[in-house]
Every structure is written in structure tokens, then in C-alpha cells.
Amino acid sequence: MMDIVVVGAGQAGAALAAKLRTLGATGRITLLGDEPVAPYQRPPLSKAYLLGEMGVDRLTLRADSFWAAHGIELRTGARVTAIDRAAKVVRVGEDVLPYDALALTTGSVARRLPTDLGGVFAVRTLADVDAMKDRFVPGARVVIVGGGYVGLEAAAVAAKLGLEVTVLEAAPRILARVASAETAAFFRDLHRAHGVTLLEGAALSGLEGEGQVEAAVLADGTRIPCDFVIAGIGIAPATALAEGAGLALDNGIAVDAFGRTSDPAIWAAGDCASFPQGAARLRLESVPHAIDHAEAVAANMLGAEQPYVAKPWFWSDQYDVKLQIAGLNAGHDRVVTRVEGGTSFWYFAGDRLVAVDAANDPRAYMVGKRLIEAGRSPTPEAVATAVQAKDLL
Known part of the structure; x- marks a missing residue:
């Protein structure tokens, strides 16, 4: 019997904690999430939830009763401030929580634009989307910075709701990092057919406004008036806690094929972790991977010793x-x-x-x-x- 603490209550953390019980873990399991809500789905945030087609109740991954029924202590609004590897405890505010095994499923954080102006948003958390939802009204002008999948999904929602949408992509074309020119051309045509203005090779120089954003300014001096701005400029693995604990990092928290970090009592899974696959080291950002990796790591925490082999797949909904x-x-x-x-x-x-x-x-x-x-x-x-x-x- 061992006590397990899971830090991060997103898709990976929820899957890992549940799998531990399914596989027969008998010790105490504590799932810690820094958001004030129970684990929920993120993909619908920029699609069905933002469109108003899905309520917050349908975002929740598990009913509240699930955690208690499976003997999992879910603590929301519980921000872990430090890991003491020598004492094998995590610090949550003034509390100290001991562990025999620790799993880090801290996910990713959105890259945000460097500005103090109001009306500038990212698309990562429920709070992010709730903060901007009321601005999605017909005729409002939105500038979306970033022509990746998240930015294009937000653009599709805004266009469907009747907003005036401009997408800025600093690279020569949209989807430059993740898709071919052929796929990019398909989606370029799709968005333009829905009235979206796509500006490629258009680097953002800065934002203007008095308290609230009023315009986006491009590197060439072009000024684009707007009512609000959405940053879709990617995410970064949430590694601050692991770094503070002295764990090895390599494009995320470095784990072996079984999910172990450089500390054999600490494991990691999902967006925050990079893992070996063949001769390469991968870090994947997707719901299927978060679930599959978390469940594989849960099994290995209980002694399965089965290497994880990713089978990558992803999706995007636009119009x-x-x-x-x-x-x-x-x-x-x-x-x-x-x-x-x-x-x-x-x-x-x-x-x-x-x-x-x-x-x-x-x-x-x-x-x-x-x-x-x-x-x-x-x-x-x-x-x-x-x-x-x-x-x-």
C-alpha cells in the first residue's frame, strides 16, 4: 500500500487517478488542482462552449460523486508551491502533504501577449473563456493573434456569431508549424469564405489603447482597430514546479519510457512530459495522448513496467x-x-x-x-x- 499524490487535475491527472483505482491501488490517492473547479474538458472551450452550444455542466469529466465513490480525495483551488523530494512531501499553501509516489500532470500554460491592457485574452482555461464570452456579439471587432488550430477555432466561432474577425499570423502562412501548405490552403479558403480576414507574414508590433485595447499595430505600421484581442500563440509545458524541485527537464519534464522522472519516486504524464520514442524524444499536446500516457504511467506506478508507445492523433472543429x-x-x-x-x-x-x-x-x-x-x-x-x-x- 502506498499513498499517491497527483498534482494537476486536468485530463491527464483525472485519468491517472481513476486508473490507479481501476488497477487496484489501495493506498490514499489525492488529486490536487489549482483551478477552483472539478476536472473538465478543455477542447470544447474554444468551440461548443464558446458558441453557447455546451453548458459548463457538460464540460465536467466526472460527476462529483465519482471521486468519493472511488476513494480519491479531489482538492480544487489547491496550488502546490513546492516539492520537498528529501522529505517526500508537497506544500499546498500552509499544508504539507506526504507521498510515497508523486505524479506530475501539470499540463501546459498558454503563452500570453505582454500587455497590461484590458480586453486581451488567451484560450486555455474555463476562466479565460468565461472572461471573454460576453464580448462575442455581432459586429464586434476581434483580432486573433496566431494562425494555429486554437486561433483558427476561435476565429470560426467568432465568424459564426457575426463578429468582424482578423487573424494575424507572423509566419509566411497559417498552420506553418503543424500542417502542410496543402492543409493550410484548405483552411485559408474555408475561413475567407466565411468572411475572416487572414493576414499572413503579419507580425504584431504592439497593442494600443487607454486602459482597454483599441488597436493592434503590425510591424509594418498598419493599425487594425479592434474591440478585443485573443492570443492563440501556443502553449508551454508547465514545468516550474518540477524545475524548482531539481528534476531533469528536456522540452518538458523528462521521463523515461515508463513515465519516471529523474527522481524514481516522481512520475509525470501528459502535456508537461517529454518521453522517448524510438531515437527521438517527444512531447505531445492532445487529449488522447494525455489519457493514454496517464493510464500507462498509472500502471507503471503499480509495477507494470510497460514502455509507453504513443499513437498520435488529434482533431480540430472549424465551422x-x-x-x-x-x-x-x-x-x-x-x-x-x-x-x-x-x-x-x-x-x-x-x-x-x-x-x-x-x-x-x-x-x-x-x-x-x-x-x-x-x-x-x-x-x-x-x-x-x-x-x-x-x-x-
């Missing part, structure tokens, strides 16, 4: 388009486009299929995912000429 992504496109040198009901983009590194972006094409997504997970690759020519995606299996 009436559901984008499903299988695999990782890093290192690709060729993209094949298929149109079969929806549109899909197949990424190859040499002759190896490494990823698929499928827009309103669930069959292509499922076929691509099965092929990638099995380590099988049709030729680019076969992908281009197949009558149906299922013919590639």
Missing part, C-alpha cells in the same frame, strides 16, 4: 469541418491530396506514410491511422489513384 489527424508529419517531403467525399492530405517521408490530415473524411482518417499504427505504407502513387481509401488496406 462544419471536422479535421482528424493521424500520425506526426515531422520530416515529410511529399503530400498527396485525395478528394473522396471529404478531402485528405497524406504525408510521406520518402516512401513511408507518416501522417494523414482528413477534413470531413472519416474513412481516410481511419485507413490512414490503421496503416500508420501497423507500420505499413502504400506508395504515394497508390494513394493518389485508389478509387476508395479502403482499397489501400
Whole structure:
């Protein structure tokens, strides 16, 4: 029997704590979250919740009764200020909480614009979205800084609600870090068809206003009047607690294939952790990974000793388009486009299929995912000429 403390009550923390009990952990389990609410889903925040199609009650991951029924002490509004590795305790305000094993599922934090002006928001927490929801009224002018998936999802919601939307992307094109030029062109056309102004190669110089933001100013001096601003400029792993404790970091909290940190009594999972996969070290930012990694680490905390192998997949909802992504496109040198009901983009590194972006094409997504997970690759020519995606299996 051992007492386990889980720091971070997001998707990974909730999954890890629940899995510990499912697997038969008998000691005390304490789940600590620094937000004042129970664990909830983040993806709908920038989509259905912001649109008003999903209430806050539907965001919650588990009913309140779940935690007590499974003997998990959930403490919200509990910010951990330090880890004392020698004493094996965490400090929560004035309280000291001992542990036999500690799991860090601290997730990520939004990168925010450096300004004191009001009316400037990020999209990461429930509080972030609640703070801006009332500004989404027809005719309001919003500038969204960042043309990644979060920024584009926010743009889609704003456009659907009748706002005047401008997206600024400092890179030469939207989705430059995460998708091919072909996928970017698809979404560029989609947003422009909905009246969104997309400015690429448009670096933000600063924000102007008297107390409240009134305009975004570009590096070339262009001034874009606005009523509010949303920063969609990415997230960073939440590593401050681990760093303060002297744990090894490497693009996040460095863990081994089992989820152990440089301290064998401390584990980490989800967005905050980087892990070995093949010859590389990965850190993934997605709900499926957060759950899968957390559950694998929970099993290893109880002695399973099973290496974690990620099977990356992601999604994004914009307007009436559901984008499903299988695999990782890093290192690709060729993209094949298929149109079969929806549109899909197949990424190859040499002759190896490494990823698929499928827009309103669930069959292509499922076929691509099965092929990638099995380590099988049709030729680019076969992908281009197949009558149906299922013919590639």
C-alpha cells in the first residue's frame, strides 16, 4: 500500500487517478488542482462552449460523486508551491502533504501577449473563456493573434456569431508549424469564405489603447482597430514546479519510457512530459495522448513496467469541418491530396506514410491511422489513384 499524490487535475491527472483505482491501488490517492473547479474538458472551450452550444455542466469529466465513490480525495483551488523530494512531501499553501509516489500532470500554460491592457485574452482555461464570452456579439471587432488550430477555432466561432474577425499570423502562412501548405490552403479558403480576414507574414508590433485595447499595430505600421484581442500563440509545458524541485527537464519534464522522472519516486504524464520514442524524444499536446500516457504511467506506478508507445492523433472543429489527424508529419517531403467525399492530405517521408490530415473524411482518417499504427505504407502513387481509401488496406 502506498499513498499517491497527483498534482494537476486536468485530463491527464483525472485519468491517472481513476486508473490507479481501476488497477487496484489501495493506498490514499489525492488529486490536487489549482483551478477552483472539478476536472473538465478543455477542447470544447474554444468551440461548443464558446458558441453557447455546451453548458459548463457538460464540460465536467466526472460527476462529483465519482471521486468519493472511488476513494480519491479531489482538492480544487489547491496550488502546490513546492516539492520537498528529501522529505517526500508537497506544500499546498500552509499544508504539507506526504507521498510515497508523486505524479506530475501539470499540463501546459498558454503563452500570453505582454500587455497590461484590458480586453486581451488567451484560450486555455474555463476562466479565460468565461472572461471573454460576453464580448462575442455581432459586429464586434476581434483580432486573433496566431494562425494555429486554437486561433483558427476561435476565429470560426467568432465568424459564426457575426463578429468582424482578423487573424494575424507572423509566419509566411497559417498552420506553418503543424500542417502542410496543402492543409493550410484548405483552411485559408474555408475561413475567407466565411468572411475572416487572414493576414499572413503579419507580425504584431504592439497593442494600443487607454486602459482597454483599441488597436493592434503590425510591424509594418498598419493599425487594425479592434474591440478585443485573443492570443492563440501556443502553449508551454508547465514545468516550474518540477524545475524548482531539481528534476531533469528536456522540452518538458523528462521521463523515461515508463513515465519516471529523474527522481524514481516522481512520475509525470501528459502535456508537461517529454518521453522517448524510438531515437527521438517527444512531447505531445492532445487529449488522447494525455489519457493514454496517464493510464500507462498509472500502471507503471503499480509495477507494470510497460514502455509507453504513443499513437498520435488529434482533431480540430472549424465551422462544419471536422479535421482528424493521424500520425506526426515531422520530416515529410511529399503530400498527396485525395478528394473522396471529404478531402485528405497524406504525408510521406520518402516512401513511408507518416501522417494523414482528413477534413470531413472519416474513412481516410481511419485507413490512414490503421496503416500508420501497423507500420505499413502504400506508395504515394497508390494513394493518389485508389478509387476508395479502403482499397489501400
